[in-house]
Amino acid sequence: MASVLRNPRNAIILFALVAGALYLYTSSSSAADRPFGFIDETLPARVGNAERIYQKTVSGRQGLIQKFGPEPSDIAMFPADKDPWPPYTAWDFFPPSFNCPHERERLGSLGDGGKWVCGLSRVEDKPDCIVYSFGINGESSFEAEIFERTKYCQIWGYDFSVRSFGPELPTYSSRTHFKAWGLSGSNSHGPKDTPKMYTLQSLMDLNGHKHIDILKIDVESWEFDVLKSFVQPYIDAGKPLPFGQLQIELHMWQKKFVEMLAFFEMLEEAGLRPFMQEPNLVYNNYNKGGDQDLSEYSFINIKGDNVFIKDRAVSNVHSSRPPPSD
Incomplete structure (x- = not known):
């Protein structure tokens, strides 16, 4: 040569x-x-391909409703017998078929406490990284792993049933903030209100946050009121949701399929796509013979400029002021 x-x-x-x-x-x-054999591996291309695959799932859902309905009101959440056949559960209509465009991993402990996240590497060095966690219940292995593997992420925890984060997370750090407050679809935080309840938007305003990178919600069935009151105004205004991804446990207690369908369609309209589902098998094991109505979902937001879908995200502006007092 x-x-x-x-x-x-x-x-x-x-x-x-x-x-x-x-x-x-x-x-x-x-x-x-492009030349023959060229594969576009850019982030926008990966997100676009994942969306095309997910839309096949949405179409398939309509076919499944026709098969077992034909109307959504005809669909049982968890049929108790063998009719219809083949059997199904309500979860079969909402598979997590969106492909995470980054590494997908479970953060926190195995079993109860851990959550699936898409692309933690995207916020490892992000100077304005914000994490909100609702529902601590004395276990913070998920929050602790985010804390340990990122340089700057500020972690805000809320749970009126406990007094602090779980023992896994250092409470002395300037990057961790905890309040014994609850998350709700409406505010109730007057002088005599116990516990104090806040909407997600109110807490973001109190903290001076315009954007959340990772949002975890486990609030024992309050998630439906919480997200409807938060998400619908953004849909109505034609604005993207101000968070990058959502880890949530869905509690389908006393829910009908039409309610579940409307909830998922609202999330989808807002740009949320499920990339992982994990049934709560501990609960299901204790609930032998009952409905399998608890499941963890992880969603990524494909609208807006969040760091998980854009190589250059719009800067997340947040305040450096200390957490609000009681």
């Missing part, structure tokens, strides 16, 4: 060939103009 390159003409030809190949691979964003 060295002897060939000693000839200036040969070197020029080789350079031209390499430059031409690079140009063909990088100059066009249209798949039709």
Whole structure:
């Protein structure tokens, strides 16, 4: 090779060939103009491909409703007998078929406490990283792993049933903040209100946050009121939700399929896509013979400029002031 390159003409030809190949691979964003075999691995392409796959699931859901309905009001959540056949549960209509465009991993302890996250690497060095966690219940292995693996993430925890984060998370750090407050669909935090209840929007306003990177919600069936009151105004205003992803336990106690369907369709309209589901098998084991009505879901938000879908996210503005007092 060295002897060939000693000839200036040969070197020029080789350079031209390499430059031409690079140009063909990088100059066009249209798949039709790319060389045969080219695979677009950019983040927008991965998100777009995952969305195309997910829309197949949405279409399939409508077919499943027709099969077992034909109307949503005809669908039973958890049929108790063998009719219809093949059997189904309500969870079968909402599989987590959106492909996480980054590494997908379970943070926190195995069993109860851990949550599935898409792309923690995207916030490892993010200077304005914000994490909200609702529902601590004395166990903070999920929050602790985020704390340990990120440099700057500020973690805000809320749970009126306990007095602090669980023992896994250091409470002395300037990056952890806890309040024994509850999350609700409406505010109730007057002088005589115990416990104090806040909407998600109210807490963001109190803390001076415009965006949340990771939002965990486990509030024992209050999630429906909480998210409806928070999400619907953003849909009505045509604005993207101000968080990047959502880890949530859904409690389908006393819910009907039409309610579950409306809830998921609201989340989907807002841009949330499920990339992981984990049934609460501990609860289901204790609930032998009953409905399998608790399940963990993880969603990624495909709208807006959050760091999980855009290589250059809009800067998340948050205040450096201390947490609000009681």
